[in-house]
Amino acid sequence: MSEFATASPRGAQPERTALSWQRTALASAAGAAIIARHSADTLGLVALPLLLGTLGLTAAAFVLGRRRYDPDLGLRARRRDGRAPFALSMAVVALALTELLALTLGG
Amino acid sequence: MSTPKRWPAAVYGEGEEPDYRFSLANERTFLAWLRTTLALIAAGVAVSVLELGVPEDIARGLAALLLGLGVISPAAAFLRWASTERALRHDAPLPSMGGLAVALTGVVLVAAAVIAVVVVRA
Numbered sequence: 001m002s003e004f005a006t007a008s009p010r011g012a013q014p015e016r017t018a019l020s021w022q023r024t025a026l027a028s029a030a031g032a033a034i035i036a037r038h039s040a041d042t043l044g045l046v047a048l049p050l051l052l053g054t055l056g057l058t059a060a061a062f063v064l065g066r067r068r069y070d071p072d073l074g075l076r077a078r079r080r081d082g083r084a085p086f087a088l089s090m091a092v093v094a095l096a097l098t099e100l101l102a103l104t105l106g107g
Numbered sequence: 108m109s110t111p112k113r114w115p116a117a118v119y120g121e122g123e124e125p126d127y128r129f130s131l132a133n134e135r136t137f138l139a140w141l142r143t144t145l146a147l148i149a150a151g152v153a154v155s156v157l158e159l160g161v162p163e164d165i166a167r168g169l170a171a172l173l174l175g176l177g178v179i180s181p182a183a184a185f186l187r188w189a190s191t192e193r194a195l196r197h198d199a200p201l202p203s204m205g206g207l208a209v210a211l212t213g214v215v216l217v218a219a220a221v222i223a224v225v226v227v228r229a
Contacts, residue, residue: 013131016131016135017135020134020138024138027145028145031149035148081113081119082185082189085134085185085188086185090181092181093177096144096175096177096178096181097178099148099151099155099174100171100178103151103171104171
């Protein structure tokens with residue numbers, strides 16, 4: 001095992017990664033708002049739960065993304081797993097599906 | 108004290124904890140794929156909203172292509188993140204980009220061609 005594997009993350013790497021999480025989550029939330037506004041004419045009230053669901057997933061990824069780099073060593077192993085990547089992936093898939101649905105129904 | 112379980116087990120069930128710098132770089136690559144996907148979705152919305160001066164069927168087809176890639180890319184990015192993390196834990200060669208990069212390049216070239224047609228006709 002590498003000597004770094006057992007060492008705690010230090011330097012700019014965790015900060016850089018946390019910032020990357022935050023800007024991706026914020027961009028997703030902004031995209032969700034724009035797509036909800038754009039697709040509301042076509043989808044009506046259906047756009048609202050889609051927006052709220054996407055924002056919920058984005059918020060979960062934002063929080064999980066931040067907590068992954070909390071200095072609390074005891075929980076770090078649990079935090080850095082696949083939950084946050086999965087939540088954010090699903091949020092972006094939901095964004096694309098919403099717009100695709102609006103495009104299809106828009107005739 | 109029991110060790111908390113990490114998800115997915117297919118990634119974390121075996122192997123050893125890799126150098127943390129590689130794991131963090133893997134995460135940032137995954138996030139870069141998601142931001143690329145957001146740009147594709149934005150392009151899809153723009154194509155469907157803006158008047159490009161091309162037949163509507165072509166504009167709608169291009170928008171659907173971009174948005175369809177917006178559906179596939181995040182799932183592919185997650186699978187790629189998982190397979191890379193798994194390879195890191197086993198100290199194995201990293202997985203290839205697969206067809207995703209080829210598909211993405213193809214769509215970007217098609218979009219560029221449509222934009223070029225629009226600009227020339229204008």
